[in-house]
Amino acid sequence: MTGMAVMALGLLVLTSASVARSTAMEQLGQVLRSNLAEVDLVEGAFQAGENFHYYQNGVYTLIYNKDQALLAGQLPVGFTAAEPFENGVTRVVDCGGSDYIVLDLWFAKGWTDGLWVRGLMEAPQADQTLRSTLTLAAVILPCFILVSGLGGFWIAKRAFRPLERITATAQAITQGADLAARLEPPRGRNEFTRLTAAFNQMFERLERAFESEKQFTADASHELRTPVSIIKGACEYARSFEETPEERAETLEMIYRQSLRMSDLITQLLSITRLDQGTEGAALEELDLSALVRQVAGDYPPDRLSLELEEGIAVQGSAPLLTRLVQNLVDNGFKYGKEGGHVWVETRRTAEETTLSVRDDGIGIPADQQDKIWQRFYQVDPSRSGDRGAGLGLSMVYKIAQAHGGHMTVESVPGLGSRFTLHLPQ
Numbered sequence: 287m288t289g290m291a292v293m294a295l296g297l298l299v300l301t302s303a304s305v306a307r308s309t310a311m312e313q314l315g316q317v318l319r320s321n322l323a324e325v326d327l328v329e330g331a332f333q334a335g336e337n338f339h340y341y342q343n344g345v346y347t348l349i350y351n352k353d354q355a356l357l358a359g360q361l362p363v364g365f366t367a368a369e370p371f372e373n374g375v376t377r378v379v380d381c382g383g384s385d386y387i388v389l390d391l392w393f394a395k396g397w398t399d400g401l402w403v404r405g406l407m408e409a410p411q412a413d414q415t416l417r418s419t420l421t422l423a424a425v426i427l428p429c430f431i432l433v434s435g436l437g438g439f440w441i442a443k444r445a446f447r448p449l450e451r452i453t454a455t456a457q458a459i460t461q462g463a464d465l466a467a468r469l470e471p472p473r474g475r476n477e478f479t480r481l482t483a484a485f486n487q488m489f490e491r492l493e494r495a496f497e498s499e500k501q502f503t504a505d506a507s508h509e510l511r512t513p514v515s516i517i518k519g520a521c522e523y524a525r526s527f528e529e530t531p532e533e534r535a536e537t538l539e540m541i542y543r544q545s546l547r548m549s550d551l552i553t554q555l556l557s558i559t560r561l562d563q564g565t566e567g568a569a570l571e572e573l574d575l576s577a578l579v580r581q582v583a584g585d586y587p588p589d590r591l592s593l594e595l596e597e598g599i600a601v602q603g604s605a606p607l608l609t610r611l612v613q614n615l616v617d618n619g620f621k622y623g624k625e626g627g628h629v630w631v632e633t634r635r636t637a638e639e640t641t642l643s644v645r646d647d648g649i650g651i652p653a654d655q656q657d658k659i660w661q662r663f664y665q666v667d668p669s670r671s672g673d674r675g676a677g678l679g680l681s682m683v684y685k686i687a688q689a690h691g692g693h694m695t696v697e698s699v700p701g702l703g704s705r706f707t708l709h710l711p712q
């Protein structure tokens with residue numbers, strides 16, 4: 287700002303000197319021409335009219351005869367030059383100490399006679415203009431810089447206040463590890479509003495990632511404890527006691543079953559964690575739901591699984607996730623079914639939604655437990671779930687439905703069977 291002010295000042299100084307000089311020249315011309323109108327030569331003698339002025343507005347007017355001898359008027363004291371006459375040319379003449387602007391006009395009388403009318407004016411001094419401009423600038427410039435500096439500081443401070451708040455909150459979140467805290471959006475709609483929204487989104491994602499990681503760690507350490515201690519106990523027993531080959535085979539089988547259980551558990555937990563973090567649900571594409579069901583059904587005995595599919599149901603979805611959803615529901619249908627029971631999978635499309643139902647004729651779920659089965663690790667009767675169940679299957683189904691913008695419902699009558707339905711809005 288100071289630089290720009292100095293530049294503007296320099297430009298002003300440069301132009302003001304030449305402007306002052308050209309204004310003076312114009313003034314000289316005006317005065318001299320009005321005097322010329324008052325000049326006359328009567329029988330060889332110079333005569334001045336009423337409005338003739340020898341000195342007016344800094345302009346000296348002098349009258350010379352045709353032989354260039356001074357007839358009337360007085361030369362300014364500083365004008366010492368013997369300047370030759372030149373009709374109608376305004377020029378600057380250097381007279382040692384100061385410059386003079388000179389203009390001569392020829393007043394013709396008859397063919398041969400006439401008068402020279404000469405105008406003289408002291409040229410405005412360039413450094414004088416400069417000095418007065420600089421004096422003015424020396425007073426105005428510091429005031430201007432001070433005012434604009436303080437104003438700029440105030441405006442910048444006001445403008446950046448939201449940024450300070452954002453920084454303070456971000457620091458508080460980092461130091462206090464309170465990921466649930468959010469930034470308060472500033473008033474109005476500007477860059478800070480968008481910045482705040484972006485930060486809040488980031489915190490939300492961080493919180494979700496952090497929470498699901500915490501949950502994963504807690505779940506894994508809790509759920510893996512049982513199979514690990516079973517394996518550990520079996521190994522210690524096998525090392526301390528002589529085992530018959532049959533006993534050894536049984537121990538190995540138990541260790542194998544427990545390790546399968548652990549591996550299933552880890553896979554399921556990782557999938558749920560990814561779904562929680564929103565990384566697995568991202569890739570939605572158009573797919574044929576009935577074709578997907580038909581493909582999954584190929585892995586089950588056809589005499590126990592019936593399909594009632596409407597053809598050509600296109601949905602926006604993730605094939606691996608929807609495959610897992612159907613598998614989990616069909617597996618449960620068999621797991622909690624009667625001896626030799628049956629499972630039906632049905633797809634249907636209405637104006638509002640697309641549905642996928644998995645129905646069985648199994649043991650059913652008591653009404654008071656029907657809203658709890660979606661929770662992780664919830665099992666109605668753990669002894670029924672067997673070794674491989676951990677109460678995670680339906681929780682995953684629920685999250686997959688959510689990742690597709692849909693939801694799950696269950697209808698069940700104990701002793702008669704259950705129907706699990708995925709609802710996807712159109």
Ligand code: ADP
Nearest residue numbers: 618622659665666667671675676677678679680
């Ligand atoms: P898991 O099967 O591993 O125990 P899930 O999350 O799949 O875990 O199911 C949770 C609980 O819901 C099961 O323990 C079971 O009691 C009940 N359940 C799930 N599906 C059915 C079904 N088709 N019929 C009866 N009960 C079911």
